[in-house]
Structure formats: C-alpha cells, structure tokens
Amino acid sequence: MASATEVANGGHLQLENRLSESRSPYVRGHMHNPVAWQMWTPETLALAKKSNRLLFVSIGYAACHWCHVMERESFASPEIARLLNTSFIPIKIDREERPDVDAIYMNYVQATTGGGGWPLNVFLTPDLEPVFGGTYWPGPNHSMTAVRMGETAGFLEILEKVRDVWTVQEGRCRESAKEITRQLKEFAEEGMLSHGRPTGEKEDGGGLELELLEEAYQHFKGRYDEVNGGFSRAPKFPTPVNLEFLLRLGRWPGAVKDIVGEEECATAASMAIHTLRKMARGGIRDQIGYGFARYSVTKDWSLPHFEKMLYDQSQLLSVYLDAFLITHDPEMLGAVYDIATYLTSAPIAAPTGGFFSSEDADSYPARTDTEEREGAYYVWTLKDFHSILGDRDADVCARFYGVTADGNVDSSNDPHDEFISQNVLSIRTTPGLLAKELGMAEEKVVKILKASRTKLRQHRETHRPRPALDDKIVVAWNGLAIGALARTGAALEDIDPAKAKECIAAAEKAVAFIKHELFDESSGRLWRVYRQGRGDAPGFADDYAFLIHGLLDLYEATFDDQHLQFADTLQKTQIHLFHDAPPGTGAFFSTLPPALAPDLLLRLKSGMDAAEPSPNHVSALNLFRLASMLADEAFEALARGTVAAFEAENAPPRPALIGAPGQPSAEAKRLPSVTR
Secondary structure (H helix, E strand, C coil): CCCEEECCCCCCEEECCCHHHCCCHHHHCCCCCCCCCECCCHHHHHHHHHHCCEEEEEEECCCCHHHHHHHHHHHCCHHHHHHHHHHEEEEEEECCCCHHHHHHHHHHHHHHHCCCECCEEEEECCCCCEEEEECCCCCCCCCCHHHHCCCCCCHHHHHHHHHHHHHHCHHHHHHHHHHHHHHHHHHHHCCCCCCCCCCCCCCCCCCCCCHHHHHHHHHHHHHCCCCCCCCCCCCECCCHHHHHHHHHHHHCCHHHHHHHCHHHHHHHHHHHHHHHHHHHHCCCECCCCCCECCEECCCCCCCEECCEEHHHHHHHHHHHHHHHHHHCCHHHHHHHHHHHHHHCCCCCECCCCCECCEECCEECCCCCCCCCEECCCCCECHHHHHHHHCHHHHHHHHHHHCCCCCCCCCHHHCCCCCCCCCECCCCCCCHHHHHHHHCCCHHHHHHHHHHHHHHHHHHHHHHCCCCCEECCEEHHHHHHHHHHHHHHHHHHCCCCHHHHHHHHHHHHHHHHHHHHHCEECCCCEEECEECCCECCCECCHHHHHHHHHHHHHHHHHHCCHHHHHHHHHHHHHHHHHHECCCCCCCCEECCCCCCCCCCCCCCCECCCCCCCCCHHHHHHHHHHHHHHHHCCHHHHHHHHHHHHCCCCCCCCCCCCCECCCCCCCHHHHCCCCCCC
16 A cells, blocks of 8 residues: 555645554554554655655554543644644554664653653654654643643644744754764663673672662662652652562672661562552552552552553562562462452453553443543442442442542542542551441451452443453563463462462463464564564564563473473574674663664663663573573673673663653753754
8 A cells, every 4th residue: 555645736745544554553543543644664764755754753552541642632633634744754653563663762852851751752854863852742622731731832833843943944953863863872872881891701700799789779768758658759650670679689698688788678678568568559559350550640659540551460460479478468469369360361361372462541431431531440439339339338448448429539630620529449448447447347347348349340340341452462571471470370389279370371371372473483583563463573672581581480380391492592592683792782782683673763772670671681680590590601601791781870760751741841842943
C-alpha cells in the first residue's frame, strides 16, 4: 500500500493513514484518526527526505491514560490533522515494539526539559535529528485540562510555531538539531569508560568497590518517606529493583555488613518491607481483584494511574517473595499469591502460552456507556457497596476500605471530574481494630471481608467492561515473568504444592511458546513481539538478557537441562550481536549494530535501572551465573568487564519516567526556537 501520492494537479504530497497495516493495539487505535499517520519504516523515512518535511513522531503504549487523552483531544481534531498532514510526516510508534527509537528521543526530551513520559512527542529533521519535543500538549478539545495542569502552550500553537520555524529558518534549525545530536552522542558515551583496563581485568584483585554499596544505601536513606514508604513524593513508583537491592543488602557476604554496617543493613530491609506493606494496603493494589497498577499519583499510594503492566507484576512478585522469605509475614505471602494468580489467569495469561503486555487504565463504567473513564473498572461508590453487599456488610467494608458518600479522591487529582463520588479502595484499618470499633468478633469481620471481596469481584466481572488488553507477547517482559514464577514455584513447593506446580507450568509453557514462535534455531536469534503472528521487530538486548535470566531461574527450580542449554545458546547470540568488545567499553549495547539497524540516530548502552532493570545489570548477573553453572571462565571475564564498564557512572539515578506528565516541566510549555 502506498504511503503517499503526488497529486498531479498541484504536485503536493497527499498522505493516507496507514496504521491498519500494524498489529500493535496501540498503533491500531489511531487508524481512524483524520491524521494521516505513517509507520516507522525505511519508506516513510525516505519520504521525509524527498519531501523535505519535518517528521512528527508520537510514541506511546496501549495502557497509557494520557496517550488516550491526547488522541481524543488532538489527533481526532480535523484542525490538528490538517496541519500535520500538510506540513509534517506524522508517525505513530508503539514504544513496547520499538524501545530503541523511544530511548533515543526520550533521552533528548529528558535532557532538554528535565522530565519525560508518554505520550512522547518529538519533531525531527529528515535526518532524524531532534528539533523540539515534549510529552502531553493540550489540544483544541482539551476542555479544562490545560488550565488545571498549568499548561500555557497548546498543541495547535506548537505545531504552527514549529512549521513556521522550519519554513523560514530551515538552515538554522538544521544546525541546531545537529548540535543537539552531537551533545546527545557525547552524553551517551559518558560514564562508560573502564579507566583503560582491559575487559575483565581485576584491579588489585578486587572487583566491586564495597563503598559504592554504602553510598547507595545513604542515597535511599536520604530520600526515604518514613510515613508512607517509598523514596519520592508524588508521583510514586514501586521501583522493584531498588527494593530488591535494599532487601538483599544484609544477605550478602559479611564484608558488605562490615562496610555498610549491620544496623544499616537491617534498616535497608526495614525500609523496603515498610514500603511493600504500604503498597500492598494502598490503592495502587487492586484490592478486589489481583495485581498492581503502574504507579501512584499520591505520595501515600492511595490513587493510582490504573494501567497494569506485565513487567511491574513480574518484578513485584519476585520482590514480595523475597520479603516473605526474609520475614515469613503472611501479608507478604498474600501479595505473592495475588500477583501469581494475576499472572497465571486470564486475561494476562495467554491461552497458547506466554503473557500479554498490559491492561488499560481507561474503561467504560457500564456496558451501556459510550465514553471511557480512567479507573472506571476499579472505583466504587458507597451506593454500590450497599446495593451489592447489603447494609451491614457494606458498612464493614466501607470502613475497612475508606469508602465515603462523597468519594475519597481529592479534586486536585481529578482534572477530568471522573472520580466525583467515587472511591479507590485501600486498606485503612485492620480486622482486629475494626472488630473492636463495631463491637463484633474479629472472625466475623474477617468472614465478611472475604465474602464481600468475592461478591464485589463477581459484580465487577459481570457488569463492567474490563479495560482493553494489549495482547502483544513481548519476549523481555515474558522473561521477567518466567523467572518470577519459577522462583515462586520453587519457594511454595513445601507450602502449597498445587500453587507451586501452577507457577512452574505457566513458566514452562511460556518458554515453549517463545522457543516455537519467536526463536530462530538456525541463527540463534530472537524476535521481540508476537501478536497474531511474529512481529517485524528483532530481539533487543533486554529480550535476550531478561529471557536468559528467567531460563536460569527456571533451571534452578526444575533442574531441566534444556532450560540451561537454551540460556547458553541465547547468551552466545547476545554477545555476538550486542557486546561492545575491546577496544570498546566491554558492556552491551541495547540495540543491534548499525548494519542491522540503519534507522537509528544513536546506539545506546544502558547502565541505569528504571521501571525495568538495565539490560547490562541483568546481563552481568546472567554471565556470572552461567560461568558458575558451566565452569566457563570466559563468561566470568565478560561479566566483570560489563560491571567495570560503568564504574565512572556515578551520577544519581535519573527521575523515574511517568506515563502521564502530571506537572509538565517549564521547558515543555515553551515554544521551539532555533536560538535555544
């Protein structure tokens, strides 16, 4: 299908919306827009050069609430569509399919605005160099959103300004973009030098400098919220990789305690467990169903953005399991069961094997409604409680979950008036305290709460449309789920053999699916995405690293040699495709070499954990584990080289990326200027 045609009577470019050709649920959700969206293909990029138009690239994902907001406000607008179609080459990208493209331009937006998130919107020259970018910009149909968010520049105004700058000052615009690109390349190379030591060479027989662990502990201690848990104000992200570090700090060899301090190690675990407990009781957890939302808008975990991501469930399952193994706390075990149930049940568990990507934040309040609302599937009114549970049980549950007649969502966190009189459920008391308050036996309160949870869940599943499912199977995220379920199955073997068997079986079924559908045995390579067939995106470094990690966990749970053999095969392929061998830094690039990925402006390495662990972090662990299991010194040398490559990267962690720019940065409000 042609992406564009030259109209004979005017010689101008006429674009057509091509998104019906995509399999991505997120991308296909824009195929009826008046915007003539194109896909990120060699043909489209060549068209930008031929027509000398700026590319407008919009990147998001299916579960992102603010991506849907911008689609309704802007991309459904004929006025916006006319500008995009006549002055730009508009491209829509699913960040989960193309994390390589997303990472490059997210780095740019973070560097120039001080923040980031999705939807990610950037203007690029035909040479793919960034001119201007940001996250959410209010469109012509924004209603009161922009006013409430403090936004000044709307998307229409930005489009007109960028168009005029390119038309009048193209030369200066290109020069500015080239300079920005040069700086981005320098930034990408910072912190990845290993002080000239050959890959894998130890300094004074050492390894990791243990003082770095003390510095990391002090970093988290200084940011810790003693009341609510977590390590930031609002918004608040679970960041399982950080919690895992704190939980395990005191369980490493004695030399760690000698440097960090025994009391400090105990405090580290205490901070993590308190955070996990607050999350488990908060609105970020689906108290009626299963699983956790991606992050909390509020500092007390009470109001989530309601999307549920596979990678969050997988990492949280693993860290709650660690917390239970340390504390033997039934509350931690309850969270383990809930998350494991979510992962092994519909809709996330794919019938043919593997795990789907996410559930949306938005849904229809009832089957007769025609307008979606954020969190509609999850929120309740006090009237709902009384009609479903009866007056006595409704009163018990309302007190337990903090449900009131006026709703428990503050208006400052409700820019679209979607939560008026609605309540997000979070645990506000204990059954024992509630029993004393109501003059009831604690056993009776517990019985009411259990029965009411089942009734509310059944009502929700029967009468409310479930949020949209992004039914892509992404190898990297499946690797995280495989590992978490394997570890859970091994840990529960003596406690609950049936649940343990269920977890292991789901992990093994996912491996079999990936091996059959997304692995090329002849080349040893992976493909990243499956949806109604194999996608076009190749496997990236995280696909290899996370799947290898999951396979090693599954091998340790089952001692099935085929999982270890598969991991070994994939590790060798990852080294071949992604390792930056000497005289390079010795770490792993995130993306394929330029010969196999000619559509990328930069080739990045990631040493920083964020919502997902860094591929280099996981790769180093994999190599150490494989070296031990296979007695392979070459793998150990590569592991040491990977760690050494990031010695100089001592800057504080970047702010967590958010799926909704709750407070747009000052830079995001400015109009582009070639003088910046």
